[in-house]
Amino acid sequence: MECQKAVEHTAYPVFYDVEPTEVRKQIGAVGEAFSKHKEEDARKWRKALKEAADLAGWELKATHDGHEAKLIQKIVEEISLELRFINSSIDAKLVGMETRVKDVISSLEYGFDDVRIIGIKGMGGSGKTTLARVVYDQISIWFEGHSFVENVREVSKESSSGLKKLQKQILTDVLNDQSIKVTSVNTGKTILKRMMCSRKVLVVLDDVDNIDQLEALG
Incomplete structure (x- = not known):
């Protein structure tokens, strides 16, 4: 998320076996993981994950019925276009x-x-x-x-x-x-x-x- 805030950097979250809502609200497995840490230690992580959940990205469960290889192919294709391999x-x-x-x-x-x-x-x-x-x-x-x-x-x-x-x-x-x-x-x-x-x-x-x-x- 620090890279996301830097100039000319973009972050694309991949939600692997977790839903964006769980990350945003920090419930379910995400909430259980945070419960094992002191709040003061987890504060920065909580904030970063909430911000990440609001970004456009990819969710495994919602892409090609959870087919991992097809999700990877989709990510490669879309990122390749974003990179714009144009000779400046x-x-x-x-x-x-x-x-x-x-x-x-x-x-x-x-x-x-x-x-x-x-x-x-x-x-x-x-x-x-x-x-x-x-x-x-x-x-x-x-x-x-x-x-x-x-x-x-x-x-x-x-x-x-x-x-x-x-x-x-x-x-x-x-x-x-x-x-x-x-x-x-x-x-x-x-x-x-x-x-x-x-x-x-x-x-x-x-x-x-x-x-x-x-x-x-x-």
């Missing part, structure tokens, strides 16, 4: 960036067990890549594997092996395996489908201008 020297100065990031993340409807594809289009220099990068930095922690593939258009056209190179990058990033080999684009497609189907993966393809690129890398 570049992205934070862009007008409207935070609102645009929230819009994209909201459109993803994270939490559903299906595939989501979002396209960001606009004029050159309008900040599409920066927006995609900020979103990627914020939500990649939610996924088992992730890859940010830059300059898809340029790399795929620079040589006949361009798409193979990008396929290998995605597989290497997601699987964390440098030994993967892609001998052809078709082989790469097959490996991607086989290796990705059972994983929760985030892939960002930057500067795509052809459906063949999506089909080869998606």
Whole structure:
């Protein structure tokens, strides 16, 4: 609670097998615990717990029927968004960036067990890549594997092996395996489908201008 009162600090209480009311009114198990201590010794604790009980947080009993793993996942997701992994020297100065990031993340409807594809289009220099990068930095922690593939258009056209190179990058990033080999684009497609189907993966393809690129890398 001292951190809560400090500048730029926020406390989030987790009520584990205890209800906020018990903490606030200090009854039940909380009251029993305090009864074992002298009032003068417990005064600061009583005050701190009352303040904590008034903060927005999470209650195990009221979240996913008391499923601990799901509560932990929910906490990680919500705190990750609060942290705002935005590069303060570049992205934070862009007008409207935070609102645009929230819009994209909201459109993803994270939490559903299906595939989501979002396209960001606009004029050159309008900040599409920066927006995609900020979103990627914020939500990649939610996924088992992730890859940010830059300059898809340029790399795929620079040589006949361009798409193979990008396929290998995605597989290497997601699987964390440098030994993967892609001998052809078709082989790469097959490996991607086989290796990705059972994983929760985030892939960002930057500067795509052809459906063949999506089909080869998606």
